[in-house]
Amino acid sequence: MYGLGLFKGLSITLKNLILVNRTNTIQYPDKKASILDLAKNEKKNLILYIIKNPLNTVKSFLGLISITQHAPQHPRFRGEEFSWYEERCTGCASCAKYCPLGIIKIVTDQTGKNYQEGQSYDIETFDIDIGRCMFCGLCVEACPYDALHMGSGFEESQYQRDNLVINVEKLKKTEKKPSHWFRPQLASKKDYSPFDDEVKWDSVGRHQKPTQKDLKNKWIRSDIE
Amino acid sequence: MSVNNELVTVNFGPQHPSMHGVFRMRVTLDGETIVDIEPVFGYLHRGTEKLTEERTYVQIVTLTDRLDYVASMSNNLAYVSAVEKLCSIEVPKRAKYIRVIVAELQRIASHLMATGFLLQDLGTFGTPLMYCFREREKILDLFEILCGARITLSYMRPGGIFQDTPNEFWSELETFMDNIPGQINELESLITGNEIVLSRTRNIGVLSPEDVINGSLSGPMLRASRVKWDLRKANAYEIYDELDFEIPIGATGDTFDRYLVRVKEMKESIKIINQCAKLIKPGPVRNEDVPLVIRAPENEAYAAVEGPKGELGFYLVSDGGISPYRCKIRAPSFMNLTLLKEMAIGGKIGDLIVNFGSIDIVLGEVDR
Structure with missing residues (x-):
C-alpha cells in the first residue's frame, strides 16, 4: 500500500519520542535539578529535605534550580x-x-x-x-x-x-x-x-x-x- | 508577455547551507534543469603534503587525523601501513586485530554520518541525522576510552598502536555491539521503505559500471554501480584474509543504491568486529624495535586501505632522512567528486544536492 513506509517511519519516531529513557542528551555544564537530585547532593533523606527546605522544593518544581554536572570523561583523556x-x-x-x-x-x-x-x-x-x-x-x-x-x-x-x-x-x-x-x-x-x-x-x-x-x-x- | 529563457548561473557555496564544508559549485541553469557545473575547491587547502616534508614519520600521524576528520582511524591506518611498507616494520598480531576493530568502528561512524547528511540533504529536518549521531557518539566514546580523544585520535604508530586497550574497553565494546544492529535496523526501517525517500533517490544520479571504472572511483560509490571491488578482499591487508565477510553491491547505481550499500556495509562491519573480538589474543601491541625517530631507507612505497569513502592511499618517497622526501595522498573523496558532473547534468537542481550528498565527501580530504 502506498504510504505504508511513511507510517512505519512515523511510528518509529513516535516510539523514540515517548520512551523518555532513550534520551541521550547530557546537560552540560548545568542541569535542571529535581528535588531528588537536591536531596542526594546534600546527602539527606528526601522527606527531611522537603521539610527543612520548603522554598527550594517549590523552586525545583518550577525548574528554577540547576546543579553543575560534569561531562563524562575517560581516564586517558588528553x-x-x-x-x-x-x-x-x-x-x-x-x-x-x-x-x-x-x-x-x-x-x-x-x-x-x-x-x-x-x-x-x-x-x-x-x-x-x-x-x-x-x-x-x-x-x-x-x-x-x-x-x-x-x-x-x-x-x-x-x-x-x-x-x-x-x-x-x-x-x-x-x-x-x-x-x-x-x-x-x-x-x-x-x-x-x-x-x-x-x-x-x-x-x-x-x-x-x-x-x-x-x-x-x-x-x-x-x-x- | 515575453518568456525570458536565458541561462542563469547560480553560485552554490563556499558558505551555502546545503553544502558539505567549503565546496563551491558554479551551476548553469536552464529553468530548473542543470546545463553545466563547474566545481571550485581549495578553500580548505592546508598543504598537508608539503607539511609532511618537514616532520618526522611519527609526527605526520597527527596530520593524517586532519585529512578526513570523520574517519581519522582509517587515515592513521593507511599512513602507518605505508611507513611500515617503506621501512619493512613487523606489526604484532594483537595490534593488527585492534587496528581492524577500530577501522571498522570508524567505518560505521563515517557511514552513519554519510547516511544522516544524505537525508538532511533530502529535507528531513534532523530526525534521522540525530539518530545517526546518537550512534556515532557512542563510537566516539569508545575511541575516547582507547586514546583520550574523540576526533583527532593519533592512535596508531608505525609498528603497532600506541598503547594497549584498557580493560573497560572490551565490556563497553560488547554493550555497543549488542545494541548497534537494532539501531541500524531501526534506521533502515525508518528510511528504506519511505515513499518520499524512494521517489527522491530512485533513478537519480545513475552511474554505469563503465563510468565509475573510467572515473577511478572507489568505495561505496563503486560498489553501488555493480562493481565488486573491495581492497579488503582484493589486497587483504592486516588480517582481513582470516575474516569472513561479504561485499555488498548495488543494483542500478543510483543514489538510493549508494545509501543501501552503506547500510549493508555497516552490517558487514559489525560481523567483522564480532569476529575480531573473538579471535583476539593477549600479546604485545607495539614493535619495540621501532624508534621514535624513524630513519627510512632510500626507497618508495605505496600502501592503500579501504577507507569508509574508498581507496585511501599514501605514497611515500624517502631519501634516507628522518622525514619523507615526498608524500602523495590518494584521497577517495577527491576522486569520487570527479563524476559529479556526469551525475548532475540533465537533472534538476533539487537533485543536485542529493547527488552531492550521496558522494559523501569531506572537504578536509578533498583540499588536503
Whole structure:
C-alpha cells in the first residue's frame, strides 16, 4: 500500500519520542535539578529535605534550580592541564624536540656549569603554548623520565592569548592530576582516578631510570649510526 | 508577455547551507534543469603534503587525523601501513586485530554520518541525522576510552598502536555491539521503505559500471554501480584474509543504491568486529624495535586501505632522512567528486544536492 513506509517511519519516531529513557542528551555544564537530585547532593533523606527546605522544593518544581554536572570523561583523556614534575625533569628537551608544532620552549642554565652524568639541568624557561597545542600527546610519549603528563581538564579558556602560555611557575602550581595517556603504570594503579586524586612525583613514574643505551634505542635505530 | 529563457548561473557555496564544508559549485541553469557545473575547491587547502616534508614519520600521524576528520582511524591506518611498507616494520598480531576493530568502528561512524547528511540533504529536518549521531557518539566514546580523544585520535604508530586497550574497553565494546544492529535496523526501517525517500533517490544520479571504472572511483560509490571491488578482499591487508565477510553491491547505481550499500556495509562491519573480538589474543601491541625517530631507507612505497569513502592511499618517497622526501595522498573523496558532473547534468537542481550528498565527501580530504 502506498504510504505504508511513511507510517512505519512515523511510528518509529513516535516510539523514540515517548520512551523518555532513550534520551541521550547530557546537560552540560548545568542541569535542571529535581528535588531528588537536591536531596542526594546534600546527602539527606528526601522527606527531611522537603521539610527543612520548603522554598527550594517549590523552586525545583518550577525548574528554577540547576546543579553543575560534569561531562563524562575517560581516564586517558588528553586534557589541557599538563602535569609536570620538577623533581623528575632533567631538562633534556625531548618533549620540545618531538612536538610536531614546536610549541614547547625550554631554556636551561647558561652559566656553563659543569654537569656530571646523572645530574639534571637547571631549568630557566619551560613554556607550553597551549593556544597552538593540538593535544596529540607526543611530548608525553617522548619524555624518557615520565616527568610530563597530560592533564584531564578542558575548560581553560582565556581572554588573552598570552595567558594561554603555561610557564614554569604555572606548571609548578597546577594540581598534579596526570592522565592515563601513555602511562600504563598509572592505569595499573587500582584506586587512582585522574579527576579526583593527585599523585606525588615519586609514585608517578617507572621504578627504574632508563639507561643511556635505552634512550639511544628509543630515539634512533641502533643499526644505523 | 515575453518568456525570458536565458541561462542563469547560480553560485552554490563556499558558505551555502546545503553544502558539505567549503565546496563551491558554479551551476548553469536552464529553468530548473542543470546545463553545466563547474566545481571550485581549495578553500580548505592546508598543504598537508608539503607539511609532511618537514616532520618526522611519527609526527605526520597527527596530520593524517586532519585529512578526513570523520574517519581519522582509517587515515592513521593507511599512513602507518605505508611507513611500515617503506621501512619493512613487523606489526604484532594483537595490534593488527585492534587496528581492524577500530577501522571498522570508524567505518560505521563515517557511514552513519554519510547516511544522516544524505537525508538532511533530502529535507528531513534532523530526525534521522540525530539518530545517526546518537550512534556515532557512542563510537566516539569508545575511541575516547582507547586514546583520550574523540576526533583527532593519533592512535596508531608505525609498528603497532600506541598503547594497549584498557580493560573497560572490551565490556563497553560488547554493550555497543549488542545494541548497534537494532539501531541500524531501526534506521533502515525508518528510511528504506519511505515513499518520499524512494521517489527522491530512485533513478537519480545513475552511474554505469563503465563510468565509475573510467572515473577511478572507489568505495561505496563503486560498489553501488555493480562493481565488486573491495581492497579488503582484493589486497587483504592486516588480517582481513582470516575474516569472513561479504561485499555488498548495488543494483542500478543510483543514489538510493549508494545509501543501501552503506547500510549493508555497516552490517558487514559489525560481523567483522564480532569476529575480531573473538579471535583476539593477549600479546604485545607495539614493535619495540621501532624508534621514535624513524630513519627510512632510500626507497618508495605505496600502501592503500579501504577507507569508509574508498581507496585511501599514501605514497611515500624517502631519501634516507628522518622525514619523507615526498608524500602523495590518494584521497577517495577527491576522486569520487570527479563524476559529479556526469551525475548532475540533465537533472534538476533539487537533485543536485542529493547527488552531492550521496558522494559523501569531506572537504578536509578533498583540499588536503
